[in-house]
Amino acid sequence: MGQKKFDKAFKEQAVLRILSGESTASETAKEIGVHYTTVRDWVKNYKQDGISAFPCSGNLKPEDEELRKLRKQLADLKEENEILKKAAAYFAKYLK
Known part of the structure; x- marks a missing residue:
């Protein structure tokens, strides 16, 4: 039901x-x-x-919409940070 x-x-x-x-x-x-x-x-x-x-x-209410946007932005930044960490580790291997 x-x-x-x-x-x-x-x-x-x-x-x-x-x-x-x-x-x-x-x-x-x-x-x-x-x-x-x-x-x-x-x-x-x-x-x-x-x-x-x-x-x-x-x-959504304005404050809920803002919270949703901030959570998405945080998730995007965390993903970008992980990509940069992997890229830095990759290039660090070849610079030694």
Whole structure:
């Protein structure tokens, strides 16, 4: 059984109904067929990060995107460093 996917606008609408008092987290969870804790987490994340709490597929929050880029850059630099070490060892053999 797969996990249900909801887009950013749907989650925001559900959260805003809860925050406005129009519905409770439990009622909303039952209506859309997800566990209460899922909806509760949406509300918590929305209160912390606003609409950026619900990144669309492939879209990350700015700080998460920066972290992803830095990790990729680090991995690339480590790979380049290993190549340079091997090249230095290779040429060191022939300079002796």
